Structures are given as structure tokens and as C-alpha cells.
Amino acid sequence: MAHIWPIGGGKGGSGKSFITSSLGRLSAGLGRKTLVIDLDLGAANLHTLVGVPYPSKSLSDFLQKKTERLDDTVVETPFENLFLISGAQDHFAIANLPHEQKVKTMRAIMKLDYDCILLDLGAGTSFNTLDFFLISQNGIFITTPEPTSIENVYRLIRSVYFRRIRYGFSVSQFKALEEEAIEQFGEGASGRPEFMMNVIARDYPERFRELQKDFDAFRFRLIINQLHRRDNPALGAHVCRIIEKHMNLHVEFMGNVSYDDHVHDAICQQVSYLDRYPYTKTAGELRAAGRQIFQPAGRQLMLQYV
Numbered sequence: 172m173a174h175i176w177p178i179g180g181g182k183g184g185s186g187k188s189f190i191t192s193s194l195g196r197l198s199a200g201l202g203r204k205t206l207v208i209d210l211d212l213g214a215a216n217l218h219t220l221v222g223v224p225y226p227s228k229s230l231s232d233f234l235q236k237k238t239e240r241l242d243d244t245v246v247e248t249p250f251e252n253l254f255l256i257s258g259a260q261d262h263f264a265i266a267n268l269p270h271e272q273k274v275k276t277m278r279a280i281m282k283l284d285y286d287c288i289l290l291d292l293g294a295g296t297s298f299n300t301l302d303f304f305l306i307s308q309n310g311i312f313i314t315t316p317e318p319t320s321i322e323n324v325y326r327l328i329r330s331v332y333f334r335r336i337r338y339g340f341s342v343s344q345f346k347a348l349e350e351e352a353i354e355q356f357g358e359g360a361s362g363r364p365e366f367m368m369n370v371i372a373r374d375y376p377e378r379f380r381e382l383q384k385d386f387d388a389f390r391f392r393l394i395i396n397q398l399h400r401r402d403n404p405a406l407g408a409h410v411c412r413i414i415e416k417h418m419n420l421h422v423e424f425m426g427n428v429s430y431d432d433h434v435h436d437a438i439c440q441q442v443s444y445l446d447r448y449p450y451t452k453t454a455g456e457l458r459a460a461g462r463q464i465f466q467p468a469g470r471q472l473m474l475q476y477v
């Protein structure tokens with residue numbers, strides 16, 4: 172699903188919703204019919220960032236079977252081409268979404284007719300969050316430059332990778348593979364996809380080739396958000412190199428988005444940051460990230476001002 176972009180990060184407050192709303196705004200500004208979906212169940216607030224303070228409908232209506240079609244929960248935003256499915260207002264978190272509801276929601280998302288769909292996935296590494304990541308070969312990971320946030324995003328990427336490996340095996344097969352990995356590489360191999368892949372290459376060479384092909388098709392991207400002046404601007408590229416080295420998984424660095432107090436101001440005023448402060452360094456960086464993400468190589472669309 173080339174047009175679905177799950178967006179997540181290991182840690183709360185890193186800026187997932189801000190980046191989702193900004194990328195949504197940029198994609199819509201390119202004339203593409205764009206939908207942002209708030210899947211941060213239990214802590215939904217994406218609506219505020221796209222100028223819809225009181226959404227009349229939400230994902231709850233679909234989950235509670237008040238409506239048959241996910242399409243019916245879409246609301247317009249003040250921006251041309253930008254639409255929203257607001258997060259569920261229920262008290263349960265995404266981690267507790269029952270399996271059947273999750274599958275139903277994933278299937279419904281894949282059937283939606285939009286040029287670009289951005290999923291705000293919220294923090295954490297629950298199986299449900301990982302499964303939503305895996306409905307697409309894309310994935311945008313957000314972290315701040317703080318080591319705690321980097322650690323969490325690293326763990327999240329590893330969990331998505333591990334979850335994908337898990338799909339292809341029965342419970343008993345997978346358990347046997349895990350035991351073998353531990354026997355061969357020690358206790359530390361538990362939960363580490365790179366060690367599992369090693370064992371799979373030997374025991375299931377055909378399956379290994381399929382998985383490898385799948386991972387090669389993944390287009391995972393990383394954005395460092397809230398970079399302060401004294402932070403190392405090369406950190407993102409460095410993190411991608413470490414992921415490649417340790418997990419053998421390619422993650423592309425989409426650039427830094429600097430910390431700017433105006434983000435807070437825009438959120439408090441409930442206006443779009445990119446529209447209110449288009450000439451800031453941060454707005455320029457968001458547009459540069461948007462260009463890299465949405466513009467296929469060789470196509471030079473202008474994404475100067477939204």
C-alpha cells in the first residue's frame with residue numbers, strides 16, 4: 172500500500188501528531204486527496220492540530236458499529252484536500268483493541284480511496300500498533316534527539332521488524348526458532364530479529380529469501396524532531412547507520428525538524444503551524460521532509476509554501 176504512511180515513535184510527546192498533521196497539510200497542498208487518521212486510541216488529539224476542534228464523528232462510531240463504513244466517519248478540515256478520521260473517544264487504548272476490530276479497521280483503511288493516508292499511531296510497541304505499521308511498506312518514525320527517545324524508536328523499529336518475521340510462522344515453529352537462536356547466540360538473542368533471521372536462513376532458506384525481499388521493499392524513514400541548536404545535526408544519519416549495521420534494515424533519514432517555540436503558539440491558537448509561520452527554519456525543514464517523502468524521484472513539484 173504505497174499511499175499509506177504509518178507514523179509512530181517509541182516515546183510520547185516526540186511530535187508524532189504534529190508531524191502527521193504537517194505532512195498531511197503538505198500532501199494536501201500538493202493537490203492530493205489526503206486523509207489523516209488518529210489511531211492514538213484513548214489519547215486522540217490529532218483533530219485539534221488539523222483545525223477541527225469538535226469532530227462530529229470519530230473512529231468510535233465505526234468500532235461501536237454505529238456506522239458500517241469507515242468512510243462515513245471522515246470529516247472535512249478547513250484545508251482543501253485534507254480530511255480527518257478523528258480518534259476514538261473511548262477509554263480503551265490501542266493495545267486493547269480486540270483482534271477482530273483491529274483486522275476490520277485495517278481492511279477498511281486499505282479500501283479507502285485517497286491519494287495519501289497518514290496514520291498517527293501514538294507511542295508504544297503493542298502488537299496492535301506494530302500490526303498497523305505493517306499494513307504498508309512505508310513507515311515514518313519520529314524521535315527527538317534525546318537518548319531516551321532514540322532508544323525507544325530503535326526498540327520500536329526492531330519490534331516492527333520482529334513482528335513481521337513472526338507473521339510467517341506458526342506458534343510452535345516460532346518458539347522453536349527462538350529457542351534455537353538463544354542456544355546459538357545466548358540469552359540476549361531473545362526478541363532480536365537479526366538473530367532470528369540468522370536461524371531462519373539456515374532452517375527455512377526459502378522463507379528467508381521471501382522475508383529478505385519483503386524487508387528490501389520496506390521504505391522506512393526517520394525524522395528527528397525538536398532538534399535544539401546545540402544538538403548534533405548528524406545524529407539521525409548516525410542512528411540509521413546503527414540500525415543498518417545491527418538489524419540489516421535500511422532506514423532513510425528524512426532530516427531534522429528544529430525546535431521552535433512557535434509550534435506551541437500555533438497549537439495554542441489552534442492554527443496550522445505551516446500556514447501561520449511559513450518562513451521559519453522549522454517550516455522549511457518540514458517542507459524539505461515532505462518533498463522527500465511525497466515526491467517520487469525525478470519529479471520536481473514545487474513545495475515551497477503550502
Ligand SMILES: Nc1ncnc2c1ncn2[C@@H]1O[C@H](COP(=O)(O)OP(=O)(O)OP(=O)(O)O)[C@@H](O)[C@H]1O
Nearest residue numbers: 183184185186187188189294397429430431434435
Ligand atoms: N518541532 C517542534 N518544536 C517545538 N515544539 C514541538 C515541536 N514538535 C512538537 N512540539 C511540542 O511537543 C508537543 C507534543 O507534540 P505531539 O502532540 O505532536 O507529540 P506526540 O508524539 O503526538 O505525543 P503523544 O505521544 O502524547 O501523542 C506539542 O504540544 C508541541 O508543543
Ligand SMILES: [Mg+2]
Nearest residue numbers: 187188211293
Ligand atoms: Mg500524538
